[in-house]
Amino acid sequence: MSTTTRAARSAEHASAFTVYGTGVASRLMLGTAQYPSPQVLVDAVKASGAGIVTVSLRREAARDKGGQRFWDLIGGLGVAVLPNTAGCRTPKEAINTARMARELFDTDWIKLEVIANDDTLQPDVFGLVEAATVLAKEGFKVFPYTTEDLGVAERLLAAGCEVLMPWGAPIGTGRGLANPYALRTMRNYFPGVPLVVDAGLGAPSHAAQAMEMGFDAVLLNTAVAKAVDPVAMARAFAGGIAAGRTAYEAGLMEQRDMAEPSTPVAGTPFFGLGQKG
Amino acid sequence: MTLAEKMNETTQSRLVVNGEAVACKAATLAQLLAELGYGAAKVATALNGEFVPEKARAATPLATGDAVEIVAPRQGG
Numbered sequence: 250m251s252t253t254t255r256a257a258r259s260a261e262h263a264s265a266f267t268v269y270g271t272g273v274a275s276r277l278m279l280g281t282a283q284y285p286s287p288q289v290l291v292d293a294v295k296a297s298g299a300g301i302v303t304v305s306l307r308r309e310a311a312r313d314k315g316g317q318r319f320w321d322l323i324g325g326l327g328v329a330v331l332p333n334t335a336g337c338r339t340p341k342e343a344i345n346t347a348r349m350a351r352e353l354f355d356t357d358w359i360k361l362e363v364i365a366n367d368d369t370l371q372p373d374v375f376g377l378v379e380a381a382t383v384l385a386k387e388g389f390k391v392f393p394y395t396t397e398d399l400g401v402a403e404r405l406l407a408a409g410c411e412v413l414m415p416w417g418a419p420i421g422t423g424r425g426l427a428n429p430y431a432l433r434t435m436r437n438y439f440p441g442v443p444l445v446v447d448a449g450l451g452a453p454s455h456a457a458q459a460m461e462m463g464f465d466a467v468l469l470n471t472a473v474a475k476a477v478d479p480v481a482m483a484r485a486f487a488g489g490i491a492a493g494r495t496a497y498e499a500g501l502m503e504q505r506d507m508a509e510p511s512t513p514v515a516g517t518p519f520f521g522l523g524q525k526g
Numbered sequence: 527m528t529l530a531e532k533m534n535e536t537t538q539s540r541l542v543v544n545g546e547a548v549a550c551k552a553a554t555l556a557q558l559l560a561e562l563g564y565g566a567a568k569v570a571t572a573l574n575g576e577f578v579p580e581k582a583r584a585a586t587p588l589a590t591g592d593a594v595e596i597v598a599p600r601q602g603g
């Protein structure tokens with residue numbers, strides 16, 4: 250796509266990108282866990298400009314009104330809610346967690362996680378495809394947390410997913426884009442599919458890098474929530490994302506192996522006089 | 527075992543609720559939520575790993591050994 254077409258496209262839509270037919274105003278999707286206090290969470294979400302926040306569901310004891318309190322808090326933010334199936338190890342767990350989430354949060358959006366391994370929290374891509382297939386048939390709009398594997402991505406799209414969320418690095422590591430080559434390949438291979446880098450981002454520069462590659466959005470949590478100042482870090486990520494996206498639309502220069510002077514060579518003083526003492 | 531205990535045994539189910547052993551009189555999932563004091567709490571439920579919609583709770587019978595999940599909105603990434 251030409252730079253002009255990209256710029257025109259972004260100018261004609263107020264939404265940053267569209268997923269399942271819904272325009273999303275921000276390219277930052279923010280997790281709601283691990284903040285030092287509910288107020289810091291609220292302030293961080295506002296500072297980030299995020300249009301979508303992720304949430305979960307957990308066991309609740311009788312008379313513990315934590316669920317209602319959190320629901321009221323999120324309701325006051327005026328953002329879209331994307332429930333997750335974090336912690337699910339099997340398709341059955343993920344499917345039934347998604348069904349409970351749909352009733353609780355009154356949305357058919359689900360961030361589908363089927364986790365394969367405790368140490369890496371990497372997606373179980375076989376279970377992921379199986380669960381996505383079932384949920385899509387039940388009318389869910391599935392946001393699958395997946396790897397960069399193109400074959401898996403094809404299966405997820407065939408199952409009915411209209412967005413893919415490849416990991417940057419394992420959840421909570423803050424290592425940034427561990428495999429930029431594979432992510433760039435995925436972006437190029439699926440030019441028309443909304444792609445969100447989910448997990449592993451630790452710094453605004455990581456988010457900027459994903460944006461420069463042309464990813465539609467990033468989803469992060471720990472990097473903001475665990476910052477010394479989460480609200481300032483939320484703002485920093487918003488800035489990184491804005492810079493990276495603008496750079497993508499502006500069209501980045503090609504990298505080259507050898508140096509090439511930026512200052513004109515013609516007219517260089519003493520040019521051609523040789524290298525005498 | 528006293529007579530009272532025997533009678534209790536016939537009217538009580540032993541369930542696993544959110545991973546913990548619970549003895550209760552409730553015959554249905556809706557009755558269980560009331561008996562445990564959830565009231566009108568914003569929760570979703572599953573029985574033996576399968577989602578039970580709110581409107582189906584009253585018609586969902588419970589038996590000893592059943593595993594019930596009662597969950598609510600929480601922070602997530």
